[in-house]
Structure formats: structure tokens, C-alpha cells
Amino acid sequence: MFRRRAIGPASQIASLLKANVRSTASPFRTCFDGRRMIAGKRTATQHAWRSMLSVRAAAVAAVTSVGLYFYLQSEKQKALESKKEKALSTVGRPKLGGPFSLLNHRGERVTDEDFKGKFSIIYFGFTRCPDICPDELDKLSAAIEIVNNVVGDFLNPLFITCDPARDPPSEIAQYLEDFHPKIVGLTGTHDEIKDICKKFRVYFSTPKDVDPQKDDYLVDHSVFFYLMDPNGQFVEVFGRNSTAEDMARAIGSYALSWKSNAKL
Numbered sequence: 001m002f003r004r005r006a007i008g009p010a011s012q013i014a015s016l017l018k019a020n021v022r023s024t025a026s027p028f029r030t031c032f033d034g035r036r037m038i039a040g041k042r043t044a045t046q047h048a049w050r051s052m053l054s055v056r057a058a059a060v061a062a063v064t065s066v067g068l069y070f071y072l073q074s075e076k077q078k079a080l081e082s083k084k085e086k087a088l089s090t091v092g093r094p095k096l097g098g099p100f101s102l103l104n105h106r107g108e109r110v111t112d113e114d115f116k117g118k119f120s121i122i123y124f125g126f127t128r129c130p131d132i133c134p135d136e137l138d139k140l141s142a143a144i145e146i147v148n149n150v151v152g153d154f155l156n157p158l159f160i161t162c163d164p165a166r167d168p169p170s171e172i173a174q175y176l177e178d179f180h181p182k183i184v185g186l187t188g189t190h191d192e193i194k195d196i197c198k199k200f201r202v203y204f205s206t207p208k209d210v211d212p213q214k215d216d217y218l219v220d221h222s223v224f225f226y227l228m229d230p231n232g233q234f235v236e237v238f239g240r241n242s243t244a245e246d247m248a249r250a251i252g253s254y255a256l257s258w259k260s261n262a263k264l
Contacts, residue, residue, distance in 0.1 A: 096226060096234040098199040102160070102192060105173040105185035112232055119235075119255060120156040120228040121247075124202045126163035126219050127175040132240075134178075136223065141180035142244035143251065151252045157183045162204055162221040164193045166212040200226055227251060230258065 101111045123140060125133035140157055147155055159176065161167035164187050167175075172185035187193070190208045197204040205220045225238040225247065235254055238247050 094234060096200050096237075097228055097232060098196075100192070100196045100199070102186040102188040102196070103169050105169050105176060105187075107169040110186070115156045115158070116232050117230050118154045118156050119230060119251060119258075120158055120232075121251065122158045122160060122200070122226045122228065123224075124160050124162050124197065124200070124221050126161050126221070127167050127171055128163065128219070132223055136225075136240070137179045137183070139244045139247070140183070140225065143247040144180045144182055146244065146248035147251050147255075150248070151255050154255055155182075155251065158186055159183050160186045160193070160196060162193065162197065162202070163206050163219045164188055164190055165206070165210050197221075227254070229254070 097112075099112050101109065104110050121140070121143075123136060125136070127133075137159065144155060144157055157180065159172070161172060167187050169185070169187060172187055176183050176185050188196075190206070193206075194204055202222045202224075203220060205218075207215075207217055210217060223240055225242070227235045227238070227250070229235050236250060238250070
């Protein structure tokens, strides 16, 4: 006969059912846990990629910003230069300078033609000037030295007296010994000096027909340096606020530009 297995109390039945349920559910739970682990790994990988992309995007943005800044600065500079050239072509440069015939500090007659082929920088003063002229000629001497060392020898520095009655060639020669040896002193008659001062719009107050041995008088004059190109055309003016470095930088820039155009 078929014998049925004895079944114990209800608590044993419940335990058997729970064990059976756990045994049945464990494969599904393992699968679920595996998927969750895979999903977690994918999320970590995605975060890593996103971080890398964020760093790369930041780097690209920084490089682009720097490049854009320099591009805009370059375009701005070009626009300013174009505007300046347009203004000069419309208005033109001041008409300063012109022909002259004077005596140098060695007593030789020279003209403006003798100084063409190089840039010239011209200063008007006088040997009895107590402080301004020596200071400005010291500044000129320093600028000459910088330009010669950096660009080369292409500058004619000229000192033109505003006091011809008391500044003959010998007096100017002695006066210039304290400054750069390249500086050339120029003097002439009262009318010759008055004429060159007028051409450069330099204030000239020296009286005519004075006796330097008997007459005492004051000399007043403009305090500027006039830069002329190798053709004798006016380029730029420098005032007392300009330093030797400012002058040398500007002169060197004009000279290099002239050289690059095969003019010098």
C-alpha cells in the first residue's frame, strides 16, 4: 500500500515553505544583484568620461579665449594704424624744416643736403643756457648711444644755436666737448639763424646787432627735438617729457621701418 509520509506540526510546514521560497528566489536575486553591479560600473565609467570631457572642454575654451583676445587686440591695433594713416593722408604732417646754410663747430660751411641720407635730430639752444640745454643734451647723448648700439649708426644729431652773436664755432666746439662726440654744432649770422628758427617754428628772441662784449641780454627759445627723415622731411617732435628711452625707441622704430622698405 501506498504510505503517506507523516507531516509534523504546522511550524515545520511553514519552515519548509520558507526554505523552498528562498531556494526558488535566489537565482533571480543573484541576477538582479549582478545587473545592479554592472549598472554601477557603467555609471562610474560615465562619470569618468564626463569629467574628462569637462576638463577638455575647459582647456579648449581657455585656448580659444586667449586666441580670440590676441586676435581682437591685433585687429584693434590694425584699425588704429589705419585710422592714423588716414588722418595723416587727409590732414598731412606739419611743414617743418627746409633748406639752410650754416657753419659747423669746425668753421666749415654746410647745408641741409650734407645731412641727408640719414635721420637727423635737431635741437635749438645756446651755450650759456644754465640748465635746460645741458639736461636736454645729456638726454640726447643717452638716446644716441642706445640707438647706435641697437640699430646702428644712421643718426645725425644737430645742435643749432639761438645766440649766434655769442656762439661762434669755437665756442660751440668747446661747449659740445661735454656731450656725445657725434653731435654737430651749427651757427651763423643773425639772419641765417632767424631763418632756420622760423622754418622750424622755434621761438627766437635774440636781438640783432648786439655787442656780446658790452651788451647783456636774455635768450629764450623753444625746447623741442625735431626728428627728420633721410629725405629731410619732418617725422616727429619730442618734448621735455620724453625720456632718452622714449626717443631711442621711436627713432629706432622709424629707422627699422625705413630699412625694411629698402630706403636706408
